[in-house]
Amino acid sequence: MKTIIEPFKIKSVEPIYFNTKEERRSILEKAFYNPFLIHANDVLIDLLTDSGTSAMSSNQWAGIMKGDESYAGSPSFFRFEETVQKITGLPLVIPTHQGRAAERILFSTLGGKGKYFVSNTLFDTTRANIEVSGAEGIDLLCEEGKYPTVPAPFKGNMDIDALKNFIADKGAANIPLCIITVTNNSGGGQPVSMQNIKEVKMICVENNIPLFIDACRFAENSYFIKLREEGYANKSVPEIAKELFSYADGCTMSAKKDAFANIGGFLAMRDEQLAQECRNLLIITEGFPTYGGLAGRDLEAIAIGLNEVMEENYLQYRIRSIEYLTNKLIAAGIPVMQPAGGHAVYIDAKEFLSHVPVEQYPGQALVGALYIEGGIRSVEIGSLMFGKYDVNKKLIPAQMELVRLAIPRRVYTQSHIDYVAEVMIEVFNNRHEIKGLQIIEEAPMLRHFTVKLRPIL
């Protein structure tokens, strides 16, 4: 088979500002070993997130010029609405400025004390919006999803028996919604099978619980179904996506992911009364229902991006580039999550830096080493992000110590990815020199964004 090439050519470029290892050492020290405090111009390859970092196409930029900025009834809104309706089959479409705004509106409408929202795995903003309403978020991930280095085709699936037991235990009346996240972001970008979605839907119908899809990576998930699930090899991605949404009563979406937009999101559903309640909140916090916190030009860019993201040449290149990096790291003996997910490569930092105890944040130490060695920005997903303290201020560690390399869409070429692998291998070969970190300042919530650290010498 021939090399899978990037399915685009480049019309406009942005410079990468090179710096030296010595300069990066001092930049990292001044940023208190926190990648969120580094200026983006000091980063060579930015793998902090795939959110809002996509390269837009020439068609999307043309759409930006066509955007109509009328306050009410903009033709850009109607193009956006029609596109979402066509892809999802969901009739009622509410634009928001990003995914978490859709979540806030949905969960402040349906949430509240004593309620439970069940999911394969809730993304952190989803969980936060549920908890702010007073309700509880429950993750019921399938067993195979819990072992990072053991491959399985659909590690994002929901545990069907756990779902049945949970409903029997708490009562369907206390569960306003079931949410399936595709792909499962927090679980490593692992896909959910159509079979699993169908089974969850059947249980939801039996218990009169609506099913919503957190659809941020619906195209990547649909492509995995095409590749891995029996009966889907000859279906097109739009057909698979349509079937996936056909089991849903609604969805939330961040257009910063699988819509190639730099900002935006939406809420879509079938229930007219729920939509009306959501629109009432939308007007207070986001804007009038035909723009909802977005400019007309954003609505155009999203509508165009939603169709582009389902092109199979793109998805083949997208999924293959994550797998390509994963395979290079596996070949070098580096512990990575398997199989490759849809949008990121996850390194097992606990194993990579087995000499650094969990209390010294091995994930964050690895993030720092990657930056110094090659100017690569990544993010820790471990005890710095999710750790809590017990009553004696002793760290209760997270389940895993991971470092995520999220790959922005259509931004980097194969040589950039080769460089990332080379840097990672260099760091791996010198891993015994990497020291742990200690916290010198932290916020009470979401501390990883602002935390200050120093190396333990």
Ligand SMILES: *Cc1c(COP(=O)(O)O)cnc(C)c1O
């Ligand atoms: C990014 C993301 C969100 C939140 O979307 P924002 O646009 O960042 O507010 C929700 N769910 C999942 C799975 C995501 O990846």
